[in-house]
Amino acid sequence: VKIAVLKETRPNEKRVAMVPAVADKLIKLGCEIHMQTGAGVASRIPDSAYKNVTFAANPQGLVSDADIVVAVQPPPAEVLGAMKEGSVLLSFVYAHREPELVKLMRDKKITCFAMELVPRITRAQAMDALSSQAALAGYYGALLGATHLARILPMMTTAVGSIRPAKCLVMGLGVAGLQAVATARRLGAMVEGYDVRPETKEQAESLGAKFVDTGVDARGAGGYARELTQEEKDKVAAVLTKHIQQADLVITTAAIPGRPSPKLISKAQVEGMKNGAVIVDLAADGGGNCEYSKPGETVQIGQVTIVAPLNVPSMLAEHASELYAKNQLNLIELMFDANKKFAINWDDEVLAKACLTHAGEIKNEAAKKAIE
Ligand code: NAD
DSSP states (O other): OEEEEOOOOSTTOOOOSOOHHHHHHHHHTTOEEEEETTTTGGGTOOGGGSSSOEEESOHHHHHHTOSEEEOSSOOOHHHHTTSOTTOEEEEOOOGGGOHHHHHHHHHTTOEEEEGGGSOOSGGGGGGOHHHHHHHHHHHHHHHHHHHHSSSOSSOEEETTEEEOOOEEEEEOOSHHHHHHHHHHHHTTOEEEEEOSSTTHHHHHHHTTOEEOOOSOOOBOGGGOBOOOOHHHHHHHHHHHHHHHHHOSEEEEOOOOTTSOOOOOBOHHHHHTSOTTOEEEETTGGGTOSBTTOOTTOEEEETTEEEEOOSOHHHHTHHHHHHHHHHHHHHHHHHTBOTTSOBOOOTTOHHHHHHEEEETTEEOOHHHHHHHO
8 A cells, every 4th residue: 555645835834744653653554655755844854764765756746656645734736636546635624615625536536534524532532633733732822822921820939029820711621722721730820711511610620720600501513512692602701701801811722613713702801901911812723712813913902912823733843743643544544454454444433424525425414515
């Protein structure tokens, strides 16, 4: 089985879908690895770090005889177009943002497994790239916040008196939010957490945060949150305003699958925040959680700084690539049978649900509805 690894081409994408340790495992499984020259360089992995891997500069040539193509972001149309019929593509896709590419995958009869479609079930945890990448983003969100503040997070006792610890509020306690809580705690902040899924209370408390209870329960399908009604939004805002405005650092991570990020912080709430406060909006890829956020930029509103970075995992490309490549390895291993023969078992729930296109069809219902 020939596996082709592409060098990423999208702006600000420093990750790579293959790391040396994963290449070794795939070679042991009987695969051949062919990589695009310099694919790992932005992740600080030179070509020389990959053993028993061949390199080629031209991506079209690389994918033209590959059985499996791996990437982080969906490959450009000219590369997809060069893939052979029936070959497998593994990457993030986000079909609703890429209708033309998805149609091309369908028409080229590419079997695409979209990393964001891997089901969030216990058995698939080791293949769940959304979680591995979100955990890193949450950690980095706390660090970004710390470096944008003109104050420190921990309590510090000095010869001229004590400095009080900073107050940090984390909104959205999913995978990223809980890592943000843990990191801000480790840095010594007093941390509060808030989410619309009540089960997050215990999770945040176990990491040392105080849970802000708004009395709104918005559990949706598949363990995710649903959108709030206007009445619920008003109820939440009434409780949260005080917590937002007492915080030195607010980290937001709220997302609803397939929808723009909910606006959790209004302009008026920002205008009432403390001088010097910082908001780190980790939902910027989905439009952001704050009405003032400008995705990809840092803006100053009065004395409040709002940081809304895009593609945060890419800023930690070395570890992000390592975890991502391991997620993909576990998914690829599922495609081999007990005799190490490459054979996709469509009865496997993880593979069936992660499949976006196969044999000339869009297999994911939501994507099919949005695109066809
Ligand atoms: P996500 O990125 O979709 O959302 C982040 C958080 O934002 C979620 O906790 C969500 O509840 C919250 N949120 C949404 N709207 C909000 C609002 N208006 N106000 C406040 N918070 C809001 O979610 P995620 O981090 O990818 O995953 C969420 C949950 O999915 C996990 O915590 C877990 O329960 C489940 N999950 C399960 C598995 C598994 O079992 N394998 C893996 C990953 C995640």
